[in-house]
Structure formats: structure tokens, C-alpha cells
Amino acid sequence: MSESKSAKNKPPQDETxxxxxxxxxxxxxxxNTAILMALQEQEERxxxxxxxxxxxVMEEVLSGEIQTLKNMIESSNSAVxxxxxxxxxxxxxxxxxxxxxxxxxxxxxxxxxxxxxxQQEITDxxxxxxxxxxxxxRCNVRLVGLPESAEGENAVQFLQEHLPKWIPxxxxxxxxxxxxAHRIYGSREKTNRPRTLIFRLxxxxxxxxxxxxxxxSRSEIIHGASKLLFFPDFSNETALKRRSFDSVRxxxxxxxxxxxxxxxxxxxxxxxxxxHHFKNAEDAGKFLLALNHPPLGTPSTSSLPxxxxxQENPSIVTSDSS
Numbered sequence: 001m002s003e004s005k006s007a008k009n010k011p012p013q014d015e016t017x018x019x020x021x022x023x024x025x026x027x028x029x030x031x032n033t034a035i036l037m038a039l040q041e042q043e044e045r046x047x048x049x050x051x052x053x054x055x056x057v058m059e060e061v062l063s064g065e066i067q068t069l070k071n072m073i074e075s076s077n078s079a080v081x082x083x084x085x086x087x088x089x090x091x092x093x094x095x096x097x098x099x100x101x102x103x104x105x106x107x108x109x110x111x112x113x114x115x116x117x118x119q120q121e122i123t124d125x126x127x128x129x130x131x132x133x134x135x136x137x138r139c140n141v142r143l144v145g146l147p148e149s150a151e152g153e154n155a156v157q158f159l160q161e162h163l164p165k166w167i168p169x170x171x172x173x174x175x176x177x178x179x180x181a182h183r184i185y186g187s188r189e190k191t192n193r194p195r196t197l198i199f200r201l202x203x204x205x206x207x208x209x210x211x212x213x214x215x216x217s218r219s220e221i222i223h224g225a226s227k228l229l230f231f232p233d234f235s236n237e238t239a240l241k242r243r244s245f246d247s248v249r250x251x252x253x254x255x256x257x258x259x260x261x262x263x264x265x266x267x268x269x270x271x272x273x274x275x276h277h278f279k280n281a282e283d284a285g286k287f288l289l290a291l292n293h294p295p296l297g298t299p300s301t302s303s304l305p306x307x308x309x310x311q312e313n314p315s316i317v318t319s320d321s322s
Contacts, residue, residue, distance in 0.1 A: 005016075064101045065196055098205075130235050130237050130238060134264065139201045139209055141230055142198055142224070142230070143159075143197040143228060144229040146223060147194050147224065148183075150223065156180065163210065164176075166221045168217075169212075169216065170213055173209070176201065176209075177201065177203065178202070179201065179202055180200050181198065182197070183198075198233060210230055211231075211232060214229075234264075242265045244280070245267050245281050249261075249267065257270070266279055304315065
């Protein structure tokens with residue numbers, strides 16, 4: 001009982017002690033907290049210093065590289081700007097050159113058209129010149145086969161005396177007046193054939209009488225032992241064009257056809273009652289191949305002589321018209 005009373009009267013030490021401990025507890029932990037806080041602050045300051053130091057070191061280490069990169073970037077930017085300016089200038093220059101090219105092309109087209117016009121004019125003038133030369137020769141006759149020096153010193157008188165003998169159709173139609181006569185100029189070293197004698201008549205009608213009479217003669221015209229042939233006189237260009245028909249004319253003659261050349265160089269032939277005209281030997285050759293007329297057994301060479309090659313006028317062919 002006494003113990004229980006004493007226990008009841010005894011003050012509660014545990015609660016007081018607990019309170020003291022609660023009061024004294026913070027006092028005992030405060031130094032540690034301060035230390036921790038100080039350590040944290042010091043750690044933060046250290047970290048800042050480390051970061052600053054690292055930054056300074058990095059900046060110090062990389063400052064040169066960064067500056068180099070900056071310089072390179074600036075140089076690249078400058079080069080790009082210059083390149084851009086160059087491209088702009090080149091573009092403007094290209095546009096300018098394109099304009100000039102267009103202008104040059106237009107000028108070239110105009111010049112080409114003008115040249116074509118001039119070429120056509122030159123061709124027309126050349127054709128007129130050839131025609132004028134042919135007209136100036138329209139009263140000329142070419143005598144082939146007369147031996148050298150047979151005419152003597154006076155060729156005009158010789159021809160006036162012998163033409164009616166060679167061509168009987170000239171007899172009784174009055175005297176043929178000849179203005180002049182001469183041999184063509186050239187060397188005889190390459191051939192022994194006599195040079196062609198050209199004589200000019202006063203009247204064109206006499207020239208036609210001579211050519212038609214020689215063509216209509218049934219027998220060969222002979223002087224001494226030489227065969228004589230009479231031909232019209234043309235310019236070299238016309239004569240060359242006419243001579244291009246020689247081969248095809250012989251082929252027509254071999255087929256019993258009678259081809260004729262009309263001025264300036266057009267071949268006329270009558271086949272099966274129809275007249276055909278050819279401006280070049282190629283067309284005449286194609287037409288000849290299409291014919292069903294077989295060639296005769298013996299080629300005809302009398303109508304188209306092939307033994308002449310005059311130096312002054314390389315083509316000697318007959319004609320029914322001038």
C-alpha cells in the first residue's frame with residue numbers, strides 16, 4: 001500500500017525528462033545543422049568556382065579555335081556574297097549576250113536573205129550575159145574538118161567561092177556576104193586535127209540557110225579528102241550544156257529516133273507521135289531506159305560526130321533552132 005501511495009505521490013519524472021529532452025534536443029542538433037548548411041554553402045560556392053574556372057579554362061582553350069571559326073565564317077560569308085554578286089553580274093551579262101545574240105541572229109537572217117537575193121541577181125545577170133554572148137555569136141558558123149591553110153590568105157573569099165559548091169541549096173539565092181573568118185586560136189601539138197574555122201555572116205538568114213542546107217544534104221560534104229561539118233557557134237557555157245546531151249542523143253539515134261537540141265540546151269525528141277523535152281541529160285536517160293525501142297544492130301554515129309574537142313569552144317553540136 002505504501003508503495004502504491006508513494007508511487008502516486010511521486011512526480012512524473014518521465015514526462016519532465018521527456019520535456020527537457022525535447023527542449024534540449026534542438027540545442028544538441030543545431031551545431032550539426034549549421035555545419036551542414038555551411039558545408040552546403042561552401043559546396044555551392046566551390047561548384048560555382050569550379051564552373052567558373054572550367055568556363056574560363058574552356059574559353060581560354062577554345063577562344064583561338066572559336067576566333068578561327070569566326071574568321072572562317074566571316075570569310076565564307078564574304079566569299080558567298082562575292083559569289084552572289086558574280087552570279088548576279090553573270091546573269092546580267094548573260095541577258096545582255098542573249099539580247100545581242102538575238103540581234104545578231106536577226107541580222108544574220110537579214111544578211112542571208114540579202115545574200116540569197118544577190119545570188120539570184122548574179123545568176124540572172126550571168127544568164128543574161130551568157131544570152132548576150134550567144135546573141136553576139138548568132139551569125140557565126142563553125143566549120144570543122146577543113147585542112148589547115150586550105151583557105152589560103154583570104155578565108156572570106158575562099159568561103160564565098162566554095163560554100164555554094166559544098167551546099168548546093170545555096171546556089172542561085174544571091175551571094176552570101178561574110179564579114180570575117182578566122183581559125184580558132186590554140187596549139188596543135190596535142191592533136192593533128194585541123195583547127196575549126198569560124199566565119200561571121202552579115203545576115204542571120206544566111207547562117208540558117210547554111211546550117212539547114214548542110215543538115216539536109218543527103219551526102220557527106222567533102223573538100224579534097226576531108227569531111228566537112230557545119231555547126232552553130234555558142235558561148236562556152238551554153239556549148240558545155242549542149243555537149244552534156246551527146247551520149248543520150250547517140251542512144252536515141254541508135255533506137256531510130258531523131259533527137260534535136262533547141263536553144264539554149266533543151267533536148268527535143270518525138271516518140272510515138274508525142275514530143276518530149278528534157279532540160280538535162282539525166283532525165284533524158286531515165287526516159288530512154290523506159291522506152292521499149294531496142295537499139296539497132298549497128299550504132300549510128302553519122303548524126304552525132306564525136307571527134308571534135310575545140311579548145312575555144314569545147315562543145316560542137318547541131319541544133320534546129322538558135
